Amino acid sequence: MDLDSIYQNIETEDVKNTGGPQIQSRSQDEGQTQKQRGRTCFVWMTVCLGIICVLLLVFIIVQHISITSERDLLSSYKNTAEEFNQTINSLQHKNTELALKKLKLEYELRKLYEHGKGMFFISSESKNWSESRQYCMDRGGDLVIIKNEVKQRYISSLVKERAWIGLTDIQQEGNMKWVDNSILSQGFWEETEPNDSGGEDCIEINPTSPVLNNWNDESCSSMRKWVCENVTSVPASS
Ligand SMILES: [Ca+2]
Ligand SMILES: [Ca+2]
Structure with missing residues (x-):
């Protein structure tokens, strides 16, 4: 073996000895970066889901309050309408009674005028x-x-x-x-x-x-x- 061949073998060995670890380290870095990205992505997804849940909860509470208020208002309107109807019925009843009383009074008064003499x-x-x-x-x-x-x-x-x-x-x-x-x-x-x-x-x-x-x-x-x-x-x- 001549000197050129010996040097070439030495260089090849050096390349082999120095290149392996560098490639391994790079792939480890890439793996860690991907893991880091995955964690970040997971955190963001969790935060987003949390926000969505909070918004949903707020929406449900607001809807519940709104529906309860409307129901109370409707109930109040219904009660007022019933009271109003009762008042009208009562007034109509009293009006009828008064009209009948007036008719009876007029009839009896006429009878007295006709038969009261003497x-x-x-x-x-x-x-x-x-x-x-x-x-x-x-x-x-x-x-x-x-x-x-x-x-x-x-x-x-x-x-x-x-x-x-x-x-x-x-x-x-x-x-x-x-x-x-x-x-x-x-x-x-x-x-x-x-x-x-x-x-x-x-x-x-x-x-x-x-x-x-x-x-x-x-x-x-x-x-x-x-x-x-x-x-x-x-x-x-x-
Ligand atoms: Ca007196
Ligand atoms: Ca007296």
């Missing part, structure tokens, strides 16, 4: 309450008893001056009783009456006051005209 007597002279009552009793009747609106309207239409009716609290102050001893259940008092001012125990109708508010308690000794009911004989002089 049932009641309005005096032309004046007496105190006891004398007035005695006058009616002497003729089979008594002072008038008024227990409903129809009769109140009718008697008020007959009375032109202040007149006694058959109501008094002379037996017990504040305990109003009719001459048939029944207790007063519905009164047609003037405003602020009865006031028992100075000891007033007998009741009169004041025709100058509104028809459903014209009663006043007055001193029983006052001289007034009077209204009898159910008298059987009416003298021409009174």
Whole structure:
């Protein structure tokens, strides 16, 4: 073997000895870089998924709040509509009742006007309450008893001056009783009456006051005209 061949072999060996590790190191670096990229990619995917999950959660919560609010609002509207309908029905019912009451009142008032003549007597002279009552009793009747609106309207239409009716609290102050001893259940008092001012125990109708508010308690000794009911004989002089 000559010298050139020996040198060539030495160089080839050197190349073989020095090239192997370099290639191995490069492929290890590439592997690590790929692993690093994989980890980075995984981290980003995880972050993205996390963000998507958070956004989804927020979306679901917002939707839930929105749906709950709308449901509450609808429920509120429904309740309001039901209350409104109930009010309308109630008003219609009351309106019907009032219309029927008015018809009944008109009918009974017309009946009284047609058949009431002769049932009641309005005096032309004046007496105190006891004398007035005695006058009616002497003729089979008594002072008038008024227990409903129809009769109140009718008697008020007959009375032109202040007149006694058959109501008094002379037996017990504040305990109003009719001459048939029944207790007063519905009164047609003037405003602020009865006031028992100075000891007033007998009741009169004041025709100058509104028809459903014209009663006043007055001193029983006052001289007034009077209204009898159910008298059987009416003298021409009174
Ligand atoms: Ca009194
Ligand atoms: Ca009075």
